[in-house]
Amino acid sequence: MTEAFEQFFDNLQWMSWNLFLAIIPCVLSFILFAKRSPKRLSKNPIWWFGLVIFILFLPNAPYIITDIIHFVNDSRSPEISANGVIFVMIPQYLVFLLLGFQCYVLSMLKLIQYLSWIKIVKNITLLEISMNFLCAIGVYWGRVNRLNSWHVFTQPRRVIHDAINNLENPNFFFGTILFFIVFTSLYYIFKWINLAIVLYWQNRSNHISI
Secondary structure (H helix, E strand, C coil): CHHHHHHHHHHHHHHHHHHHHHHHHHHHHHHHCCCCCCCCCCCCHHHHHHHHHHHHHCCHHHHHHHHHHHHHHHHCCCCCCHHHHHHHHHHHHHHHHHHHHHHHHHHHHHHHHHHHHCCCCCCHHHHHHHHHHHHHHHHHHHHCCCCCCCHHHHCHHHHHHHHHHHCCCHHHHHHHHHHHHHHHHHHHHHHHHHHHHHHHHHHHHHHHHC
């Protein structure tokens, strides 16, 4: 178990960083997409800059799902016992993956709620599918091309170069489709759970009020 706890604390370093990147769009969604009058898109340039940052950092949240590859490596380590994997590694990765993807779902729900409120989007499902697909591309860039959100500003030529080269790589299309299917499936599962929880507490509050 000692080796498992050592690996646990080693994982905290990169997990904390990746979770921090996932939290950024979530926090921005609560700031940018708060209901305010009038019911239209803001004309404030700072708001639009925040929206750009939100879009660029959004793939960091579902990206966390791909970190499952590190769990595979940890679980195969001969130094970590079976009990270490079951009682230390699995709980750590489970909490990490759930928190990361929950940040993605919350970000998406706030975006959809806001766009629906200002009556810009009518087909919510199409928006969700489109955003999941775009994030799948972003995650591929991050996982395979090792691009970060800020490289759009710091290394734009590299971003363009990799984007063009990916179009000639069959793995790009396979990886993007795979990520898209996984993210979309998990998104709707998480979305339904979130909405069910909200509905439960709303009904509970109404009963208490009565």
